[in-house]
Amino acid sequence: MAADRLVPTLAVAALLVLAGCAGGPAGGSGDTTESPTTPTGTPSAPTPTPGQPTDIGESNGTDTAPSGAVDDAVTVENGTLPADATLTFNRVETLTGADVDPWPVEIRNLSEWRASVQRVGAVPLNRALGFENVSTDWSEPTGVTVYGTVYVHPGDGTPARTERVLAHEYAHVVQYRTTMFPWQGRLSQPRLTTDRINARRSLVEGGAVFVADAYSQRYLDVRSNSAYARALYRNGSATTRSALSPYVFGNQYVDSRIDDPANLSVAYESYPRTTEQVIHNETPGEEPPANLSVTATAESERWDSLGNNTLGEMTTRAALDTELGRERAAAAAAGWGTDRLAVYRHAANDSRYGWAWVMRWDNASETDDLEAALSTFADAREGASSAAFRVATVDDETVALVFGDPAFVEEVEVAGRDGNVSVAA
Template sequence: MLAANRLAPVALALLIVLAGCGGAPGNGTATNDAAGTPTANGTATTTGDASGTVTPERASQDGAVAVENGTLRVNATRTFARVQSLMGTDVDPRPVELRNLSEWRSSLPRVAAAPINDALGFENVSANWSEPTGVTKFTGYVYVHPGEGSPQEVERVLAHEFTHSIQFQANMFPWLDELRTGRVTTDEAKTLRALQEGGAVYVTDAYTQQYLDVQRNSAFAREYMSKSPTHWSALAPYYFGSQYVASRIDSPQQLSNVYDNRPNTTEQILHNETRREEPPADLAVESTVSASQWQYLGNNTLGEMTTRGALGTELTQSRAAEAAAGWGRDEIAIFRHTGGDERYGWAWVHRWDDASEADEAASALRTFAERRNDASTYEFAVTRVSDGTTALVFGDDAFVANATVTGTTSNVSVAVGA
């Protein structure tokens, strides 16, 4: 029996945008890279001094915002001051660099979409680079791509990114070291992202209401989530994260309170629950491989948000939501063919809240599997492990034909034979 490796890199690439990148939802945020939008890097080359912008020399003297590599039609210093006043913090502004993020992304080495995304039906989507967007680094340094946005639209993006900058500089995220040096599951990473982005959307909504006459970030996220299952999965942390934050506090000045007793699953984010109110159920999935052509890579927990998003690639969003709502815990075991031909297999085990929820989920999974069998080159099969537990086995035909899932509600074994 193989020891459980809690994280497998193949599964970790499932539609995660890592902390440190903070594009405003629906404003050109790139969602077509299934492995996540990389953190921007590089240095400023020029500075501008148009209305509302200042040089780096002044920035260090009077707390103004340095705008580098061009000029903005937005008073960045005033925007930062407004955001900081809303949040009740006292940190120094970091520079803002104007950068054509579409050119920057195209200059990066191409990263193949994770095979699991392809298998589950997530498709690449194109970003609209005519719309403004932004990225914020862990250091609080902000990149803005104005695109063809109006001054107010750019200001909304700038307010979103300044919120991230303040979040980082005010040390609001106790999990940053964990993200930098540790390893977290997909569900944990999406939960943290929902808290980070949800907080920024919440503050930007307050900013928009007070200072601007444009659509709020949360409305943008909701609008874009309706475009495709991939959009839904990419923007769900923004939308549901902002709803969670709004339910917990009454003012942007209380934002740090949300992070003190934070949820640890996307289920808690989606249903506005605390760790104590809705803890994950017990589930252990162990794997054995008796066939030399398959290698076990490890386990991962994808979570309710990913479960709902995956089902939504073949089912209606309402049915996907209803089926995923009974999530108690999941573990996905990942396998790779040893022939070096990039063939994979997955056994995705779900423990549901009760037998009735498992009945509903099993029915949805069977419909999903049938449709994916017809729509993709992968094979899909559903196993009812126990009254409360299901398994979706999918991937390479030979893997599915030779994988067996057995066990009880909370203890499951995946065996891969010849």
């Protein structure tokens, strides 16, 4: 598929770089991973989850490397850190049972990385679905790991919070340097849809959150990484929840599989291929995607077909959340079997788009719930945007949300049965 055809079909992936990598865990050597950050407008220190330690920002007083740790000196460039980078790395090595060389740490303001991410609402697909622009509270420590370098922005954070970020990022170093991911380095990769990318991101970030939690419990008197992410998730907007979903659900999945960071690689055995499997703690054999084939054609000269994409349960939940609220969106998305998003662009005006989002659910009763939720969502979005929306019933288990340019929504036809669907514009 040509590069210019990939941009609109992968637009929703941009939602997730707010607090994580832009599709990096797909397996390339340029992978990037990040620690969760605090979006502006949400509390930087939300009320602690019951049972979690209060974030008072103090170390527990352990200042020496743990027994058996190899003294791998970490180079810190472009500034200083309020936490000991070498000590933290050696502790992460001990927790994970790894023996790897560290990557250097560079002090860098991550706003340079995230300028485009803060404008997610400018992407036509995101805007049509109701995702809004976001901004980030740069007073909080944040981190990014790019293959070969760890970037840290300490902000105004305490030493303990910065150390927690370092632990998260060093977990990524261990993941990559030990070739922990089954898809790492494969010459032949499956088609990386938004759903596949988000499933992999969830495993990558979920593993790092798990390690950072164990680190905080052992060495810091600070709220755990998972509790921090969950609080931001609960209190944030739908766009914020979309960004944090890989951290929250990825950590839940990893935590359901292992009880010790030294066994982290076990979490990637028989790993989930879909975000549905991640969210519901299932293996590929327990909940394989439903059968669905969507053929998208452009039968007039007005519209060009740009291909299709699978968005997955995680993105479906996030999109519905923009209008229905978190609980109803989660309930409606829970019956996800599979989906295809067919993307069209006007032949004479490249700012006009249309989408046919075909969804096949697990059974007819769950499809009825989805159809009702989609109808409410469509009415709300049509009233709040310039896009048109309509819901098309395909069969007992399949429904389509057609939206975008009003002319496209009026003209496009969606038909099929038993998982074989045609979209014609």
